[in-house]
Amino acid sequence: MRIARFSIDGNVAFGAVEGGSAPGEEGALVLDIIKGIPYADFELSGTKVPLSKVRLLPPVLPNKVVGIGRNYAEHAAELGNEVPDVPVAFFKPTTSVIGSGDAIEYPSFSQELHHEAELAVVIGRMCREVPRERVKDVILGYTCANDVTARDVQKREKQWARAKGFDTACPLGPWVETDLDPADVTIQCTVNGEQRQLGRTSDMIRSVEDLVVHITEAMTLLPGDVILTGTPAGVGPLNVGDEVAVTIEGIGTLTNKVIKRG
Ligand code: MG
Numbered sequence: 001m002r003i004a005r006f007s008i009d010g011n012v013a014f015g016a017v018e019g020g021s022a023p024g025e026e027g028a029l030v031l032d033i034i035k036g037i038p039y040a041d042f043e044l045s046g047t048k049v050p051l052s053k054v055r056l057l058p059p060v061l062p063n064k065v066v067g068i069g070r071n072y073a074e075h076a077a078e079l080g081n082e083v084p085d086v087p088v089a090f091f092k093p094t095t096s097v098i099g100s101g102d103a104i105e106y107p108s109f110s111q112e113l114h115h116e117a118e119l120a121v122v123i124g125r126m127c128r129e130v131p132r133e134r135v136k137d138v139i140l141g142y143t144c145a146n147d148v149t150a151r152d153v154q155k156r157e158k159q160w161a162r163a164k165g166f167d168t169a170c171p172l173g174p175w176v177e178t179d180l181d182p183a184d185v186t187i188q189c190t191v192n193g194e195q196r197q198l199g200r201t202s203d204m205i206r207s208v209e210d211l212v213v214h215i216t217e218a219m220t221l222l223p224g225d226v227i228l229t230g231t232p233a234g235v236g237p238l239n240v241g242d243e244v245a246v247t248i249e250g251i252g253t254l255t256n257k258v259i260k261r262g
Helices: 073-078 132-138 151-156 161-165 208-216
Strands: 002-008 011-018 030-035 043-050 055-057 065-069 088-092 103-106 113-115 117-123 139-146 170-177 186-191 194-200 226-228 236-238 243-248 252-260
Touching (some): 002 030, 011 043, 055 170, 117 243, 132 139, 208 226
Parallel strands (some): 103 252
Antiparallel strands (some): 030 043, 065 088, 117 226, 139 170
């Protein structure tokens, strides 16, 4: 099931996306509004609205977004980094989260903004110290993410809080796919229709299971929390006016335009 969060006529709701899934068929998609929230047992209301009539919002409201760096060997190498012995973890603040169709605001303190297409894991229940065999029980589903990074700032500053945490630096969407097997799907990034990144999740150094075990060894994850699993090779510049799209096989496409911060 694909679960979207959206607003219509000033009301915010979750809905199950139904209909054709091929690119370009989005006009045919409808949302069946969910009663309550999708983190517990829920029912579909039967009230349907066309996707074209709503504004998609970030599909979750995370308490935190935990990023993982250098989880694809080719990407670590393209930036001149070694693959670390222990996964590099960092936070992106909740104020950096935007949805599909929202604008990425180019920060004033950077001259080198980069896209990073990533598979995002969405947590479905409160959990800590999750054993490997229980990981699938704590995951609600998966969505597309863009770990937008001010690369020059990341190189200049020891901690990545500003480089990866500025407002609009965490596009998520378009919805959460609950039925995906994340072991081997393609991740693609295009800028203005031109392919920049093409990778497979099977090339991740640490799997989704590894990352959930590693993170929950340290901290409690809450329903709606998000883990970014790292980006494949091919990261590159974003400029004002660009349209960047992250497509993950079996999920959909997250699209954002880059604007100057007004
Ligand atoms: Mg990243």
